[in-house]
Amino acid sequence: MIRAGVVGMGFIGQVHAKCYQETEGAQLVAVCDIDETKLKSAGRTEGNIEQPAGALDLTNVELYTDFDEMLDKAGLDAVSIALPTSMHAEYTIKALDAGLGVLCEKPLAPNISQCEQIINAAQTSGTTLQVGHCIRFWPEYAKTKEVIDSGEYGKVRAADFRRLGSAPAWSWNQWMMDAAQSGGALMDLHIHDSDYVQYAFGMPTTVYTRCTKGPSSKYDHIATHYLYDDDRVITAEGSWLMSPGFGFEMSFNIVLEEATIVFDNTRKTAFRICPADKDPFTPEILPGDGWSLEIAHFIKAVSGEKVPKITTPADSLDSVRLVLAERQSAETGKAVAIE
Helix, strand or coil: CEEEEEECCCHHHHHHHHHHHHCCCEEEEEEECCCHHHHHCCCCCCCCCCCCCCCCCCCCCEEECCHHHHHHHCCCCEEEECCCHHHHHHHHHHHHHCCCEEEEECCCCCCHHHHHHHHHHHHHHCCCEEEECHHHCCHHHHHHHHHHHHCCCCCEEEEEEEEECECCCCCHHHHHHCHHHHCHHHHHCCHHHHHHHHHHHCCCCEEEEEEEECCCCCEEEEEEEEECCCCCEEEEEEECECCHHHCCEEEEEEEECCEEEEEECCCCCCEEEEECCCCCECCCCCCCCHHHHHHHHHHHHHCCCCCCCCCCHHHHHHHHHHHHHHHHHHHHCCCEECC
16 A cells, blocks of 8 residues: 655645545555645635545545655655645655655656756656656547557547636635746646647657747747648647636647547537548547546556556656747747757
């Protein structure tokens, strides 16, 4: 049984905590947050996607306001780092140095240097480091990657991705609205789709990005064209500028030679494969969501089980590298080659 903890009890920290409580082979034994009100109000935190069903019960879970104390006393095997992005490197390295398996929320860090420091710490410690790129595990996205890789419907001709919502005013002390802490929608929201683009299609050679500044004071509406050494048309759009009544949309359309794959969480029938010569259908997908599936994968890895290569720290560094290239393109108004 893996003894798991969570530091940072905002929306995603509470999601992780609930997932640990429901994951075979895991036991949530401790949580930590400097804001005691977060510990007392667990289960009532807003987010852009509905949390897993059921209330988070911390009755038999140790509560800490000091991370060092939790590391020293809780007897953890693994911990989720669910803190603002600007704090990821400090806390992830501290946990790795303590010999724990670490699931760090995405992005791994706000810059390449800190990503490399974290990866070096993981290599030195010899423990598991996984980054929370939950979209790679999200059932519809995972099935789509499987279909693309199978070649059943031919090669990819085009793809577009959207992740659209209003500003995340629900974040603790408005940290997401501070680009110095979050990187704005470009680094916090849009990176989900940038990461999936490189996962499904490989790293592009070049990006061309247009952005609009928003409430974080940085880039909060983003549109990127990912260029490859062929004629594929791959684009992604992300936004924190939608009005509150819009809700939240994550969607994609992927055009293959012999089919189109469609996902839109706002539609009644959210996921469909539309073959060129057959009626559209919804394929069978794994139960659960990206969070529960990534936590299950992490627990198996920490337990020493052999797990499929879905995401690696090197992938996470590449996703940060990709988004930083998009930022450079937006700032210069020019296409930027991926180094």
